[in-house]
Amino acid sequence: MDRIMYEQKQRIKTSRVYISAILLLLALVVYATQAKTASAASSITVTEINYLESTVTLKVNGDTKVYFSDSKKTTWDEVPGDIGSDSKITMDISWIPVTQNYVLNFKGDVSTDIVSVTIPKQATNFKASFNKAKGVVTFSNAGTRTVEWRKDGSTAWNTVDTNTFAAQLSYLFDNGAVLRFRLAPVNGTSSMDVGARASKEVAVTISKKAAAPNVTVNGSSFTIAVKKGMAYRYVNADGTTTDWTTISSSASLLLSDVAAKALYREGGTTQSKVTLQFRSNASSSSMVSKIATVTVPVQEGPPDENTYGISLSYLSSSSLSLTVKAASSTVPFEYTVVEADDELSYTSASWTTVSSSTAVTLTKAKAPAGSHIYVRKKSVAATDTVDFALASQEIDITGTQGVVYPDALTATTLTTLITTAGVCRTDDSSSYLSFTFYSPTQTTVSSVRFIDSYGISAGTVTCKSTVSKNASSTSNNDKYIITTKITSTSTIDTATEKLLYAELTLANSEVITSTDQSGLRLYIYPGSTLNNPKNDDTYTGEFNRIYLSNESQDKKNFKFQLDFGTSKIADKTAVNAFTSENVAISSMKYDGYTLAKDTDYTAVYGSYVNDDGETVSTATVTVNVSAFEASSLIDTTDKKEALVITLNNGEILRDKVYITLTNTATLDEAPVAWSITEGSLKETTTSTVTNPDNTTTTVTQEVVSFSLGLTLFDKSYSVSVADVTWGGTSIFGSAEVTGGKATIYLSNAKINKLSTTSTDTKNIVITLSNGYVIKTGCKLTILNAH
Incomplete structure (x- = not known):
């Protein structure tokens, strides 16, 4: 059993070996096939890295898709987009950070070879700086790369061209600007030639030119105030300019040095205006300034004394008078005094303006003897209607000798x-x-x-x-x-x-x-005096007369006595010499009326010996005031008026003798005016009176419609009303006089008898018993009844 199991295991093991061998063989076949295919089709290639567009362009050969990954190659993403008919596909690389080198790997779906590309980081060590003194921009760490610039706020980049950039930069100096600089991007052409990104931008402030220096021509001292570090040049008649001349000190420029052609010279030398331009030179801290242009006009020659009315006259042994008749606020002149041993210096002379024809007085302290006085037209500042003008050439109004004062005035006769x-x-x-x-x-x-x-x-x-x-x-x-x-x-x-x-x-x-x-x-x-005898009241220097009175108790004349200063008229050719003519009264006048000798006055001449034993000639004068007081030339009453006495030696005595004509009475509440229709006044009234015995009596009374009041000059003066008339016809009724007052009642019956064919107005005339007449102050108008 175990053997069987072992054999089975061996067979399985052998089978696995066979299978592995077969699989290896198949792999070799596939590899050989791919290798054969690869030999027929290239792998992916990089054709362009465009840093302006932030893209990379790839070319494929047989691939239908392209993948990319970073340096780790762990994750692959498909490049978006389609491969074009030209076998190219473009990928956005704007997402790649600029602060570091970045590795991109590419491969296709067919060609599996990986193509590696390193996108370079942005250069940060590029520098740009502006040199204010030279007005140029300098760069560092640029190498051989192209530099680009743009204005702040603009997106358009411009190449820095050494042939044109200086001119382009100069256009910015007037107002200044902020410029941005960078190293221009260099596009890559392959994975081995990746080019370069644009560098980091550098902002540079282009300073604007300083304001043009404030340069003015001093038309009085003939100088131009400048400062060290400035420069000037001339503008020619054709508009061209000369080279700049640097000013090395702050001393004022003299027009005689820099604008001599504009200044007056004797001998008819041709003059012409001179135009200069000024600027402040550039320094380490500031740009060259803008340009100030000044024009020195042609100087006018010396003013003609006769044309402008320039004259010098001596007022005393220590003062003189300078007059410029043509001087005005619009055509001012000026003068300066230069002491005898000095010369006129335009830069230090102190000039005084003359802006009217009024004479200028100079004392000896201001203009010492021997000094010279120079006169010229004053420099005039430019206005909307007047051009700038230099002071004219001066004239020496004192001549070659200078100021020569006359001797002090002395009487010789x-x-x-x-x-x-x-x-x-x-x-x-x-x-x-x-x-x-x-x-x-x-x-x-x-x-x-x-x-x-x-x-x-x-x-x-x-x-x-x-x-x-x-x-x-x-x-x-x-x-x-x-x-x-x-x-x-x-x-x-x-x-x-x-x-x-x-x-x-x-x-x-x-x-x-x-x-x-x-x-x-x-x-x-000595003059004549009033010397009335004492204790004789017929003599007076102040006579009061009741005006126009015919009463015998009212004084009509008076007397006064004059003592003449000399008996004879003085002879003016010598002291204490006299003519043969006696001093006498030539005429006398009162309030416009000249008194008639022997009628209005009489004079009796005589003499007496005074307490010093000297004979004093006299004139005793009697003045008949009632003889001339009614003259129409006399209209002053109730006021003291002098009797003016003229003597034949030229004396006129105005404050020796006075006459007062006093009005007897004055009309109260004047002016008074009445108006009635002829015959319209009621003349009487009738009334019945019961007597004690119960009987009755009929009483008839006159009706008074109009009355007048008078105030007498003196309560104690006795006078009555003689008549009251209108147009010569009496209308007087009755009168009461008491306590310095008079009341006059007019008669209605008499007034009713007044008639007229039309409206008629006349003064009511009041005549008093002493002959005094009040002719004005009351009017009565009679209206025709038909």
């Missing part, structure tokens, strides 16, 4: 003025006291003060002064004639009968002090 107190007054130009003297400068007298021989001030008089050129001048000292008129001596009229010496202050601040040998002296005779 003596003038003595003679007048009478009260004669020289502002309102009478014929009374002015005039004097003249020569002057080396164009000035006037600003004030005249008089002092006596002891140096005590008498006061300052009013004056006006003018100056004119002396056509007959023979030296510097008589170039001008100063004419001065004293217009009033009222402030010193009490300083009489003594010589006064003038202290003349000139407009240029110089002072001339007069002496007995030169200058100006003044002698004033």
Whole structure:
């Protein structure tokens, strides 16, 4: 049994060997067949690795499917998609990480040979940097690979071409930009030539150019302010430019160096404007700046003195006056003072603007003797309507000698003025006291003060002064004639009968002090005064008259006495010299009315010896006010009015004698106006009165429709109402006068008798018993009844 079992086992074992052999034989047959097939068809090949598209393209020969796996080859996945008619199939590889090398294995469903491809990782050591000083981008670790760039935000990559990239980069400098750089991808062509991925992108900031430097031409100092590190070049007439010249210091550029063609030169040298461009050069920290362009215009020549009214005149021994008549806010001029030993420097000179025709005054401290004063048109800044202009070439208004002040003004002659107190007054130009003297400068007298021989001030008089050129001048000292008129001596009229010496202050601040040998002296005779006898009330300086009164008790005239300052009229050629004519009254005037001699007034001339033993001439004047008060030229009442007395020596006495014309009464509540129809007033009323004995009496009374009230000037004054008329017809009824008041009742009966063919308005005229008449203030209108 065991043997049988053993034999069976041996047979089974042998059978297994046979089967294994058979299977091995079959495998060899299959292998041989595959080998034979393989010899007839190639395995899978890699034809392209496209890094732009992130694909790999495979070519098969007989396979219907392609599988891929990673380096471990444990899992195989089918490449999606169909094999094309060109036996190619393309696979996406965008999922493969870029941070490492990645192995892909491929095989087909027929060709079982595995094709291995290593997808390279992305290069990360590529660098790019921007050099601000040179304005270029440099690369490192690029090797021989192509570099690409794009603008931030753009997807379009551009190849860095050394022939064109610098120009492309320069276009970005104005505003700056962010550029991204990479090593361009290199597509693979086989499993042995896998190419290269695009490198990691590098962002580079391209700095924008700095703002153009603020460059301006100083049209006054003829300079251009610059800084070290800047550069300039010229723009030619045809638009071309010169090379840049680097500025090595911060000193201003002189136009005489960089724009000489634009500046004025004597001799008619042709001028032309000069255009320059400036920039700040690049540095390690900043780009080259944008360009600033300035144009230096052609400079105008020196201004002509006559054309522009440029003149210099001396005001005193220590001041002068500069005038530019053409100067204005739109055409300004300027001047500078250069001391005698210095030369004009445009870069350091301080110029003062002259923008009007008003003269400029310079003192000796500002413009010393020997200094030179230069005048030129001022540089004008550009506006919407005005072009920039350089200051013009200057002129030396002081000439080759410079400033030469004249000697101080001194009086060389003596003038003595003679007048009478009260004669020289502002309102009478014929009374002015005039004097003249020569002057080396164009000035006037600003004030005249008089002092006596002891140096005590008498006061300052009013004056006006003018100056004119002396056509007959023979030296510097008589170039001008100063004419001065004293217009009033009222402030010193009490300083009489003594010589006064003038202290003349000139407009240029110089002072001339007069002496007995030169200058100006003044002698004033005393004026006439009112000197009424005491204890005689028929003499008065203030007369009150009841206006137009015919009452005998009301004063009609008055008297006053004048003491004349001198008996004879003064001779103005010498002190204490007189003419043969006696001082007398020439005329008298009251409120526009000139009094008639012998009718309105009389004058009796006489004299007396005063307490000093001097003979004083007098005039006793009687004024008959009632003789002229009714003149239509007199319209001032209830107010003190001066009696103006004119003497034949030129005196006018305005404040010695006064007359007041007092109205007897004034109408209350004026103006008053009434209106009635002719004959329409009720004249009487009738009433019945019961007597004590029970009898009755009929009483008739007048009706009063209109009354007027008057106020007398004085409660104690006695006067009554004489009549009240309208158009010459009496309408007076009755009147009551008491306590300084008068009430007038008009008669209705008389008013009813007034008639008119049409409407008629007239003043009601009130006549008082003293002859005073009120002609205005009340109107009555009569309306025609038919």
